[in-house]
Amino acid sequence: MQANPQSEPQSTEERILEAAVQEFMTKGYAGARTTAMAEAAGVTHAMLHYYFRTKDKLLDRIIESKIGTLRDIMLASLGDPTIPLFDKIKSTIENHQDFIAANPELPRFMINEVLNRPDRMPKVIERLKHHTPLVVQSLQRQIDEYADRGLCRRVDAGMLMLDIVSLNIFPFSAKPMVNALLGGMMENSQAFVEARKIENVETIMKKLQP
Amino acid sequence: MQANPQSEPQSTEERILEAAVQEFMTKGYAGARTTAMAEAAGVTHAMLHYYFRTKDKLLDRIIESKIGTLRDIMLASLGDPTIPLFDKIKSTIENHQDFIAANPELPRFMINEVLNRPDRMPKVIERLKHHTPLVVQSLQRQIDEYADRGLCRRVDAGMLMLDIVSLNIFPFSAKPMVNALLGGMMENSQAFVEARKIENVETIMKKLQP
DNA sequence: TTTTGCACTAACAATATTGTTAGTCATTAT
């Protein structure tokens, strides 16, 4: 959808990969079927094993390709103390929201996998695990500075980050349910994303108001 | 954990049910193994089929038993226009948070199942689907009244509900990940729940401030 | 021309998983 806008002529490997992303993200690891991936890609399921050896390694490849972007977008600017606090928060929310709208199933998938297969995720999580505390500390220092000058409330940086990701991620992770309950609120994806950006920025800014 | 605080002597059926809840909630439907349930309950897996016939019917039983509580706590007071707005929101957040802390895996499980097996969920969702719009409408009227009197901002009731459930549910659904990233923030569950209640009430109240 | 390597297929193997069934055992009703 975002990788190859052209019509058809992808390599077999790419087509399998694309089908696998779809299958893994929507069904979860346990529910995903390698045969279904192969069928969707229009190849025999032996080809999947030929290129990726196992279901596990295939997933590794996919995770590897997604995780870098996620981290960059989540933490990139938040940890930079030279950017003004409010600008930083606003742009982080907006970028994060765009990324999630483009990869709506990724967070839910990751959350499930970390829970269901804690053994295999560490490699991926470890990378985030080291970086995050530094970002939180840096953000906390900046908040405290602003608070000292009476420019914002002295909120907990960890809680603030949790607020941001909760508000951004949940509606997309729970989309089918939210949509069913709130009368097709998310039907128009594009419009919803933009509305949510404004809403969430406002929610967080209000929270920071002294 | 909450059902039978006594030591051991439950019926076989109850032990299977309890093991099944655990297995379904943590692994998801596709990842859940009936043999694992039986083993955890200390019976042969034939017993599971003896009592519940199929994996599907077993899940039906479980969902049925959980869904009522979920709905009550989600919507109970929010739709009642006689309760003052701010009191209502505060108590809804607190009750909701308590329920989620007691059933931390339920929302994630429901969300996944609605996505993965849209065919089987309708019966359950339908019940919520009818009730929710009424609650949202009622809440919106009350917000508008308050706004007319300058007591709060004229926010969208649907968005507000989405904010509340996002802030309440997400941290628990993503617990292993959040905990890993935010340095064991959720290690002390009890304390975290209480801290989150305060935090979320404040976030929402600030959002409503004129 | 031969050989080498690569993408690929068809068939099979191994195992996991759900579900069934015939029959055992103990308790209770007749």
Added chain:
DNA sequence: ATAATGACTAACAATATTGTTAGTGCAAAA
């Protein structure tokens, strides 16, 4: 005492699912 009932077991059946392997065809290198 006997029959009937319900909980239960062991073994099996059916199928789904992942993974393997031997071999085919083709294109490029030697």
